[in-house]
Amino acid sequence: MTDKTPVTVLTGYLGAGKTTLLNRILSEDHGKRYAVIVNEFGEIGIDNDLIVGADEEVFEMNNGCVCCTVRGDLIRVVSGLMKRKGGFDAIIVETTGLADPGPVAQTFFVDEDVREKTRLDSVVALVDARHIHEQLDRSREAREQVAFADRLILNKTDLVDEAALAEVEARLRALNPLAPITRAERSRVPLEQILGVGGFDLDRVAERLPADNPGHGEPGHVHDENCGHDHHSPDHGHDHHHGPRGHAHQDDVKGVSLSLERPLDGQAFTRWLDRLLAEQGPDILRAKGVIDVKGEDRRLVFQAVHMILEGELERPWRPDERRWSRAVFIGRNLDEAALRAGFEACAA
Structure with missing residues (x-):
């Protein structure tokens, strides 16, 4: 288990803050060697002063991390990274614009070579606290990204008030009762909350499940590590509630x-x-x-x-x-x- 490189799939709707987060990983002095796979280099906008060497598809950063772009086949890109000398502490795959992180996640189960060298650690979704209601209302992609995640990073929390945040969190929990929610501003998230989550580790399935089932005895509790207090989960028997301005959301x-x-x-x-x-x-x-x-x-x-x-x-x-x-x-x-x-x- 331990010799396999963990892979985190990073998802989230346009504008949620993925690029900011990836730039931090590629430029900060965290002492780790991460490989970041993105759809397009252009979106990342890598600072040329930070680049050590670049071949056709891979940019090496001066903090030891590398960034490469998926042109076509994810399996080929991952296989190429695994052949690089020195190896990596983790691989992060960004899924910009993909409807559902499922096909990316499945890659790490179905391809034998990839399975031999890597293990899927988790799917992390960034959520824009200010615009998420509107995105969930109109975009199936946004709903599926939230539903698929092992951890939700509720970003841009400084742009909305506490009542709005509580309402967003309740809706996110109705979509996904399994994922802990971490609040963040400007994509500042401790990397240990994104990497090494163990979302696909069978040994940790039990700790992911709600402590009790809403609607059956006591309401379930989901602990949010950043808040220091527990939130009651909503009753999952009802998949709608009232959003801002009193509109009912039917997900x-x-x-x-x-x-x-x-x-x-x-x-x-x-x-x-x-x-x-x-x-x-x-x-x-x-x-x-x-x-x-x-x-x-x-x-x-x-x-x-x-x-x-x-x-x-x-x-x-x-x-x-x-x-x-x-x-x-x-x-x-x-x-x-x-x-x-x-x-x-x-x-x-």
């Missing part, structure tokens, strides 16, 4: 949280999940869960990206631990009642 993308106190039949659950991903895979952006399988001492953890499913029996349940099954599905046009019925029908 086609949402997160659905499921839970069951009784153990599940392992084979029934696997069949249901396989069928669900086969039929609705293109609409299911992300899914994660920890399952209590009847007759099994270990926790079954799974995650899915569209139709790509990974799962394994992880550590044993601890004697003092609450044994229950929970899963979160994030996607387009999800039928919450049907998902809940299918999940509960797997009870042993």
Whole structure:
């Protein structure tokens, strides 16, 4: 695991602050060697004083980082970077203008050579606090970028008041109950909140899930590391609320949280999940869960990206631990009642 180079996919709608963030990574003295893959060099606007050497596609910076552009095939670019001497602490792939980070993420699961040398660490989405409501209302891309992320960076927080920020955060959580939200100004984010997040690490699936399911007993809590206080998650049974000026937002993308106190039949659950991903895979952006399988001492953890499913029996349940099954599905046009019925029908 450790010898593979971690990859962060950085996404976010136009104007969210990705370029500012990438320029910081390429120019600051952080003592790390990062490779940044962008769609276009022109957008980054690299300061010539910082460039050490450049070949056709790769600019080397004087802080040891390199920046290269994707012309065509991402797999070829990543393979080329991995052959460079010295290696990298991490690779950051920016997905400007891509509708859905899913295809980029899938590259790191499906290509054997890339999988051998790299591991997908997380998808991080930058969000413009001032303009995000309008972007989410009109752009499917903006909704999918938020829904797909392992971490959300709520940027430009200095441009809106606290009430507006709370409202934006509530809407972001309805779209994506799994991603912690970090507030930032001018893309100033500690790099450890973007790199090494472990969003695709099966061992860390459980810590990503909401502590409890909204609408079932106590409301769920999502801790925001930057705020120093917990926010109640909204009830995911309702995928609309009132935005600025009292307009209701009806998002086609949402997160659905499921839970069951009784153990599940392992084979029934696997069949249901396989069928669900086969039929609705293109609409299911992300899914994660920890399952209590009847007759099994270990926790079954799974995650899915569209139709790509990974799962394994992880550590044993601890004697003092609450044994229950929970899963979160994030996607387009999800039928919450049907998902809940299918999940509960797997009870042993």
